[in-house]
Amino acid sequence: MVVKVYGPAYASPKRVIVCLIEKQIEFETVPVDLVKGENKNPEYLKLQPFGSLPVIQDGDFTLYESRAIIRYYAEKYKSQGTTDLLGRTIEERGLVEQWLEVEAHNFHPPIYQMTTQILFFAKRGLPADENLIKESEEKLGKVLDVYEERLSKSKYLAGDFFSLADLSHLPFTQYLVGPMEKEYMIRDRKHVSAWWDDISNRPSWKKVLELY
Amino acid sequence: MATPVKVYGPPLSTAVCRVVACLLEKDVEFQLISLNMAKGDHKKPDFLKIQPFGQVPAFQDEKISLLESRAICRYVCENYPEKGNKGLFGTNPLAKASIDQWLEAEGQSFNPPSSALVFQLALAPRMNIKQDEGVIKQNEEKLAKVLDVYEKRLGESRFLAGDEFSLADLSHLPNAHYLVNATDRGEILTSRDNVGRWWGEISNRDSWKKVVDMQKQQHSP
Numbered sequence: 001m002v003v004k005v006y007g008p009a010y011a012s013p014k015r016v017i018v019c020l021i022e023k024q025i026e027f028e029t030v031p032v033d034l035v036k037g038e039n040k041n042p043e044y045l046k047l048q049p050f051g052s053l054p055v056i057q058d059g060d061f062t063l064y065e066s067r068a069i070i071r072y073y074a075e076k077y078k079s080q081g082t083t084d085l086l087g088r089t090i091e092e093r094g095l096v097e098q099w100l101e102v103e104a105h106n107f108h109p110p111i112y113q114m115t116t117q118i119l120f121f122a123k124r125g126l127p128a129d130e131n132l133i134k135e136s137e138e139k140l141g142k143v144l145d146v147y148e149e150r151l152s153k154s155k156y157l158a159g160d161f162f163s164l165a166d167l168s169h170l171p172f173t174q175y176l177v178g179p180m181e182k183e184y185m186i187r188d189r190k191h192v193s194a195w196w197d198d199i200s201n202r203p204s205w206k207k208v209l210e211l212y
Numbered sequence: 213m214a215t216p217v218k219v220y221g222p223p224l225s226t227a228v229c230r231v232v233a234c235l236l237e238k239d240v241e242f243q244l245i246s247l248n249m250a251k252g253d254h255k256k257p258d259f260l261k262i263q264p265f266g267q268v269p270a271f272q273d274e275k276i277s278l279l280e281s282r283a284i285c286r287y288v289c290e291n292y293p294e295k296g297n298k299g300l301f302g303t304n305p306l307a308k309a310s311i312d313q314w315l316e317a318e319g320q321s322f323n324p325p326s327s328a329l330v331f332q333l334a335l336a337p338r339m340n341i342k343q344d345e346g347v348i349k350q351n352e353e354k355l356a357k358v359l360d361v362y363e364k365r366l367g368e369s370r371f372l373a374g375d376e377f378s379l380a381d382l383s384h385l386p387n388a389h390y391l392v393n394a395t396d397r398g399e400i401l402t403s404r405d406n407v408g409r410w411w412g413e414i415s416n417r418d419s420w421k422k423v424v425d426m427q428k429q430q431h432s433p
Binding site for chain 2: 049050052061063064065067068072075076090093094095097098100101102104105106146149150
């Protein structure tokens with residue numbers, strides 16, 4: 001039985017896909033077209049009642065929220081593939097959880113606003129909120145300053161090991177340095193830059209970019 | 213008796229309460245070290261050393277220093293599996309996955325609009341900040357859509373993640389409490405049959421009542 005991941009064209013599902021690749025877990029993908037509103041179809045809403053992406057199906061088991069999905073698989077297949085994604089001790093796990101929450105509540109909101117405004121509005125010739133873009137970029141900059149300090153003392157966010165916390169940053173940061181044309185936000189910060197090079201060059205992420 | 217477990221932040225902070233409620237459910241002794249955010253305690257160098265984003269809460273025990281309330285709650289459940297409410301974070305992987313799913317739903321879907329409403333309706337007036345009617349309306353609509361999903365779920369399940377009270381339900385307590393008790397928009401929760409029933413159950417837990425007492429003892433701003 002192979003894990004089905006819905007919505008591979010989009011960022012949050014990629015968070016799940018890169019984790020499954022790191023853990024060497026077989027999966028298949030099911031496309032969901034947001035422009036066509038396929039996430040609002042009754043069949044999709046049965047699986048993910050909020051209409052967000054992704055959702056996974058693993059036999060009879062359904063789970064949504066990408067950060068819940070990656071925690072589940074990293075724990076279930078602890079000894080397979082990349083083994084330290086949740087740390088090796090309770091304390092290391094605590095730090096992974098901390099930086100996963102930092103990503104979810106400090107990093108994600110401003111970068112998500114920027115993604116919506118720049119990629120879904122401005123790039124399609126629809127009116128974007130320039131003030132919101134500016135504010136979000138400032139907020140994100142302040143968060144990245146804290147990351148810069150942290151990464152000057154620690155190779156990865158939770159410690160000396162690549163974890164779910166670093167992994168969680170891959171999809172939207174890829175948008176930032178790529179189509180959003182804001183690579184300077186990463187490059188202007190020496191340690192964030194080195195960290196980004198390290199994590200984005202992992203074979204798992206390169207595979208995701210190649211396939212989806 | 214000194215305890216190594218310390219929580220830093222004012223008891224009126226929603227995120228601080230989330231951690232305090234969890235520690236009470238797990239029967240873990242702790243010390244609450246309050247901060248005066250109006251005086252900028254959370255932006256002082258000593259505090260920024262343990263919480264570089266200048267937010268509350270921060271948490272320390274004999275092994276570790278942590279930030280982010282939901283991470284702290286998960287750590288407390290993992291570090292003290294045999295204490296207090298043993299099922300708070302599930303007793304098997306599938307139960308835990310469901311709790312994580314609803315914890316994330318709380319963090320990503322419930323928290324943003326409910327926090328915005330709590331700020332606009334309960335806090336801004338006390339801080340002499342002008343309310344933004346546009347922001348209020350927008351977030352009421354967002355929250356209503358989220359609660360429609362909850363209404364359906366809670367018609368099929370006693371608590372969000374299953375039959376037992378969990379960390380996922382607990383995580384909703386602080387913002388929901390403010391909405392119901394400190395604003396005039398509480399009916400967004402209480403007028404929905406299933407959400408109202410669920411709110412009644414979770415807010416009556418002993419742990420939450422103790423948190424509310426703690427808040428009352430701290431003179432409100």
